Amino acid sequence: MAGLLRAALAANARASPRLPASLTQANRASMPFIPQDWVFRFFPGLTRDKVRFMLRFNQVSFSMGLGFFYLWCHTPYKCDQYDHFEESYLFSWVKGNMQKTGEYDENVRIKVRHFYPQTAELEE
Template sequence: MSGLLRSAVAVGRLSSPRLPANLTQANKASMPFIPQDWVFRFFPGLTRDKVRFMLRFNQVSFSMGLGFFYLWCHTPYKCDQYDHFEESYLYSWVKGNMQKTGEFDENVRIKVRHFYPQTAEE
């Protein structure tokens, strides 16, 4: 059984296209998306203490990620007026088709507009 597995792996290696060496060695030589060698080359004062540089690099990267999430991706009070939201073309088309067939009136009639059961206290 192991002979069959060994031969299948060998055939797979021969038939697959080879990637360039700089791509296969990238995970051993660099960090993704960030040219750290430029920082070490052009800012030797920043990278004199390698441990402190990596600590600051991690802190800055975390802060930038948090800032990106909360300042850009999480826009407060954006599209929270649910009674006056902008209707997309698909929404308008489906709503128009439902109004033509009468399904829209039925959906409005049975729509629940409150969370807790209403009691008759008058």
């Protein structure tokens, strides 16, 4: 039985065509920020092994997503002092117009600066 299996494998190895070296050596270069359909259209050599390309593309995309979130968007202690934000030109213009008409003082007077209702402290 083992001899028959060995003969079948040997015949199969001789009959099957060899793959080109460019196909057997997968390209390890990644191309971030380029749409996949463009890569398949304009770089056919890079996408010959489609399964490996999709695996690498998913790994690179996941890593870049985590890096973007943790290194850029989740910077600790960044913009945590809300009283020191830069005011935009539109904000400054509207604020100046409101100060000219007196609306700004009224808005500051009625502005709520606390989340929970304040309880009156009992004086003894």
